[in-house]
Amino acid sequence: MEDCLFCKIAKGDIPSKKVYEDEDLLAFYDIDPQGPVHFLVIPKQHIGSCAEIDESNSAIVAKCFEVIAKCTKELGLESFRVVSNTGLQAGQSVNHLHFHVIGGRDMTWPPGD
Ligand code: 5GP
Ligand code: ZN
Secondary structure, eight states: OTTOHHHHHHHTSSOOOEEEEOSSEEEEEOSSOSSSEEEEEEESSOOOSGGGOOTTTHHHHHHHHHHHHHHHHHTTOSSEEEEOOOSGGGTOOSSSOOEEEEESSOOOSSOOO
16 A cells, blocks of 8 residues: 555665564564553554454454564563554554564553553
8 A cells, every 4th residue: 555654664775773573563662662662563465454354354464463473572571561452442553463572561451551
């Protein structure tokens, strides 16, 4: 998608600090970290949000979670939170599917603001 920030990051047109990359996925550190470790995992193909996951693209979503397990292990994170804000009310600000992976600090539940 032409005007999508994360499509541009996936293509390398906008630089990012990478955690992991392969032909399908990119994991990179969030520019505004909400914890000692905060990275995002995105599919390189444009999927708007969790609301657009279906049988045609769910394999890539499964792969996102494989990458989350691999990267957190490599970073020595035993405890972490995976979040995907979906839609305006939930606070989604970039309309390209992404999983926040946040760790390294105590967290509360429910998440609230
Ligand atoms: P959302 O608000 O959609 O749940 O998450 C979008 C995330 O993308 C935010 O945590 C924000 O800090 C991050 N972000 C926005 N622009 C950039 C950017 O240019 N580079 C990086 N690395 N992260 C970004
Ligand atoms: Zn996109």
